[in-house]
Amino acid sequence: MAIKFAGSFEVQRTPEEVYDFLTDPNKFAPLLPDFRGLTVHDAQHFTVKVNVGISYIKGIADVKMQLLEATRPTRAEYRGQGSVAGGNVSMVAGFNLAPSGQGTKVAWEGDAQVFGRLTSVAGGLLEPLGKKQVQKLIDGLQAALNGASGGAR
């Protein structure tokens, strides 16, 4: 089951500041919805623990993340893979950064593939739930970046 996400937002930070934030797991990972913990392995690899709950299916997922592409200050791309109850999730998420006025326009796109029994027992819920969680992440990201510059816009 494939789920695609895309969108954009603007923040009052320079592309370099946004890039540094996005590529720092210690700052970026806690913004993931239902974040539980983080283990940083090296500059490109970290593992995030998140709570997962889809209807009656609940559990903790270990999501292995890899910073696939890092071109300062224009693009960062992550690949993630995690196991949740009854399935596996693979995803790729990219952020394209461009100056916009005094700030930065962040254009993001994501592509998630869900495998396993989860697609059968919760298939109808996955896409709306996934989009909701992604929106939470983006909202958190936006708030954090704007907060760092003195407040959300």
Place this chain on the structure above:
Amino acid sequence: MSGDGKKWVGKAVPRKEEERLLRGLGKFADDIKLGETLYLRFVRSPYAHAKIVTIDTSRAEAIAGVVCTLTGSEIASKTQPFIQIAPDAGGKIRDFPMAVSRVRYQGEPVAAVVAVSPRITDDGAEVVQVEYEALDPVVDAEQALTDASILHDEAGTNRVWSGVFEYGDVEKAFREAASVVEIDRMHFHRFSSTPLENNVVIGQWDSKDDRIYYWCNNSFPSFAIQFLAAHLGVHIDRIRVQTFDIGGSFGIKITSYPQMAVCALASKKAGGRPIKWVETRSEHMTSSAHGNERTFRDTRVAVDKNGVITAITSRHIDDCGAYPRYEPLGCVIWSQVFPGVYRFKNARIEFSQGVTNKCPVGPNRGYSRMQHLWFLERVVDICAHELGIPADEMRLRNYIRPEEFPYTTPNGCIYDSGNYPKMLELAKNLIGWDSWKKKQSDRRKEGRMIGIGIGTTLDSGTNNFGQSQIVNPGAPFSGNSQGANCKLDIYGEVVVAVGSCPQGQGHETTAAQVVADVLNISPDLITVRTGFDTERNVHTGFSGTYASQFAVSGLSAVHGAAQKLKAEMTKLGAFVLESRLEEIEFGVGAQGPELRSKANGKSINYWGLANIVNVNSAVLPPELYDVTLNCRYIWRAPFKVPDTKKKYGNLTMTYASQLHIAVVEIDPETFIPKLLDYVAVDDCGTVINPPIVEGQVYGATAHGIGAALLENCVYDAVGNMLTSTFSDYIPITAVNIPNIKYGHIETPSPHSYSGAKGMGEGGAAPIHTISAALQDALFEKGVFIEDSFNNADSLFRALKGEIGRAADLVKVERRA
């Protein structure tokens, strides 16, 4: 019938099994409790296609109560791949019971955890860490045949088998046709069966005698042990298999031998303790076996000026899932019913089968034949609509006529008997054809969508396994046989043993009826041991319960064994009663079943006879030393090996037929199709036990209705099975079954000793019938019923023009 009376065969004898099964006293594989049993749980792949990067079982092994784990690579290091039936590339596929380095369908086992309780196996399976690297999945057989992504590198192609079945003069028939109908695509969907009892295996590799013992519910054990012996590297005599009551199989339990292998290997690793695996419903849905999915491409039909079909050409693409296993037998088994019930002589079918990243297929309710019969019924039905010929008239013009039986089909099969026009007449009377036609006409004026459909189909029974040589000339199978034993026990009890694995077909009862007629006693006085047991020594390499054959093969063996016993009893009785052989009568006296002398009035009961042979043998003269009263008989079907080059020969012994009529209405608001009326007429030759036959007709009809309207194995583009629970895959229940009007005729088979024909699978008649009824309802709306599965969603889409647009899929060239 060789001198035996017909007092019991043909009578509505109550089922001997009923008391046990209806009171919950049946004995099933899961009821077997053995000391020191361990339990096994599989860890299964969430991916349809992926490389296995690593498997870490250490956390599972650290759990208290976990005894051991197994992985596919460990199994591969200790065993041989399973035998492949396919030749050439398909034969190179290396199939192990668990994935070795690559998973090829969602739900494929990658590891197994063995523990002292089922709950601990669950805990262990949860913490087995498997790292995968996803690969491109192939979920469509037509796409698979392009070999863009190959599942089995060792084969080098996804094509398991392909061949052309051509008979008659196709080109001439098309040149002379008055009309040519072309159908771009039709599709027979993938569905499975949902037996009440899932697969169960208890396996023990006993270190004390180095034998492997199975207590299980496999429904074709003699086939399974041939695969297991070669895979495990043991002599086949070292494997003992016992089956018990089985809660349904429908063919799906034939292919449980991979799980049987794992249980044996786990037992060996665990020091010889018995290993029990009880399949969960979700495992059954995703990973046991599904029925074959088939796509029909580029079909052309030649029709003469009288509406008689003279030729058909088509390309058929079969999807066998990730591993062939019982395949590619399905690539030829459909040809048992090559022309269906129709008279056309000219045909060319190009048949291919490919592997895909989906659950492997297995024989399932009308295996391989129902796909083809559905195709033929769609062809006949759409030709009737397109050419403006009434549905019943179209059938009558094309049916094989009663006077043509025994009828040799273009590919050399011999249809034993039948009377399809008579069945149609009976079915029309039962449903009230004219009345429904009028109601349909009236209601259509109100805008209601009502259709009336006919499905005429065949249930071919007792295979000639020589057809395997059509797909692989090197295959070591041909003919068919079945074994039975009939004896007088020491205390004179008549005990019959058969090599079948009944799953509700009433073998105990019908076997007792046959023996009762031979010995002129009541079936109540006969004990029938059913359930497979290698140690009973009544099985052959074909023993099991599948392919609608017990009435012919099983009961012929029982009959033969009973006749042997009767001959021995007569010989012994003549000696004891001081009479000639022809003076001995069989019957029941004051002291139970006995033999009497017509000459002198003396008698001896069965206990007396059995006593002499078993424990009082010093009184026997030497000329009676060959009397054992323990008679084994192997019945062999009189088949020849088919001509493998011409793909010609008799592939089946009997052809039961079914004719169904359905009246369907599609709700204009919800698009839910509702069955308003339904008739099932059956002809299985001489009926041995009417209620058993009627019950099997109801069962097969219910299953067919479920397949047509409710049951569909849906996969998404990456190979996730989206219908792995009963929330989405809806098995038929009493709630969804209409009142079925039942009728039957009898055209006795000249090919079986009793005139009976194998039956029970029902040719999946409802699938064809409901498709025809929906076609009738929607033809004027420009819809072509191109798929065998039709629910509210697909009918909604068809009426919106998203699928099944007749204008795109069907073309008619009228030359007259």
